[in-house]
Amino acid sequence: MAYARYTVSTERSPAESVTSERRATAPEAGLWTDACRTEPECPTGRRLPGADPRRGTGGVPAPSVLPARVGRSLGGVNLFPYTRGDLGSDALWGGVPGLDSAHMSLWLLNHFSTFTLAVFTVGGTVLAAVAGSLLLRRRYPSVAHGEHNDMVGVTLGMFGAIYGIILAFVIVTLWTQLEDTQTIVASEATDAALITRDAAAFPASVQTRLDSAMSAYVHAVVEDQWPRMRAGHPSYGATETHLQAAFHVLQTYDPKSQQQQVFYEQAVGHLDDVASQRRARITMARQELPPLLQALAIGGALxxxxxxxxxxxxxxxxxxLFVASVAGLVGFSLLLVFVLDRPFAGDLSVSPAPYREGALAQYWAK
Known part of the structure; x- marks a missing residue:
């Protein structure tokens, strides 16, 4: 008889992540949440309305009965790791989440190369501008005589200067944000590596437990948390258990010698920094250009x-040539805004490579 393992996690803060588990036969797959009605069989005491523990769901559940957060796995394979809110208002059958406007940019960045996006964005803008110019010229032939060029030239120069300054400010801000995110990731990996080195001064049993916790944390960051950030669903719960395990090792260890005391204090400080950098990294993963600036960037181009x-x-x-040049410059600028807005998605995204290098490489050795 095959068994399915269902994990329900409700996150209020990094330290308050609650996880409940239920074992059931695969055909009896029930979906559970901590916001369901009271029932003895429910792991949290309540059952999700519409989810019958004695009946299968027929694959991916309908969006109307998706729980607050369900991590569904069969044989160790995570089949449905996201929340209903993460997926948007719709979900396609077969396990492929539907896309709304908030996730469309992430989907495009993760499924198309920057070159492909550049061809469609810049090329599309140029083609649309040239076509519009030709249509206007055919509809109003007098435009070619330049009777209003003085007024149009002043207006075009004024709008171009204002729009250029705003667009340049947005691009520089997004580029700075990308560099800051890279620094945060490198700092977190460095602190994790320093904890590994500090642990060498501890007794073998303590070192083994701390190495095990840090190894699990690093793997969780790269293999679990990173795909979530790339998809726009950053979560503290992906690494919380392992980080708490590392804190527990240090909190229960009493250094005996002066040497151990020195390295113990350094390890505690580095672990605090790891927690701080993790929060900063997840915060960066949730950042996006404010809607008003998005509207200004697109509206200015229009x-x-x-x-x-x-x-x-x-x-x-x-x-x-004149119209195409302006349109190409505007289209390329919008492409930069689009690509740089998500530091963990697309070809220009921040890489998790620092978590595989240096002292942390031992955790990836086969």
Missing amino acids: VLVPLTFLYGMRKLRVQI
């Missing part, structure tokens, strides 16, 4: 590019 249509030139080739 104003600036059409203005170039009104700047008339007698030669069609020169007109097309």
Whole structure:
């Protein structure tokens, strides 16, 4: 008889992650949450409305009965690690989550290369601008005479300067945020490596337990937490158990010698830093460009590019070159904003490589 293991986790804070488990036969798969009605069989005392523990769910449950957080695994394979809120308002049958506007950018960054996105973004902007210019020129032939070029030129210069300054500010801010995220990741990995080195001064039993906790933590960061951050669902619970285990080892250890005391204090300090950097990393994973700035970046492009249509030139080739140049520059700038807005998604994302290097490499040795 095959068995399925169901994990229910409700997270209030890193220190308050609650996990309940229930063992049931695979055909009797029931979905459980800590926000369900009272029933003796429910691990938390309450059952999710609409989920019958005596009936199968027929694969992925309908969105209306998705629990607050269900980690579903069969044979050690995580089949459904996200929450209903993580997936958005819709979910497609077969285990593929539906996409809403908030997750569309992440989906594009994780499924298409930067080059492909550049072709569609920059190329699409240029083609749309050239097509719009040609249509306006055909509809109003007098535009080619440049009768209003003085007024259009002043307006275009003013809008271009304002939009350029704002867009440059946004790009520099996002680039700085990406560099800060890389620094946070490197600092967290460095502190974890220093704990590993400090543990060498402890008794063998303490060192073994601390190494085991740190190894589990590093693996959880790379194999569990990183995919969640890449998908836009950062979670403290992915590493909380292992971090608490490391704290427990140090809290229950009483150094005997002066040497052990020195390394013990350093290890405690580094572990505190790991917890601090973890919070900063997850905070960065949740950051995104404010909606007002997103609207300003896109709205500015929708104003600036059409203005170039009104700047008339007698030669069609020169007109097309002018419009395409402005549109290409605007499209490339929007591409930078789009790519840099998510530090853990896409080709330019922050890499988890620091957790595999240096003193931490021993945890990845086969």
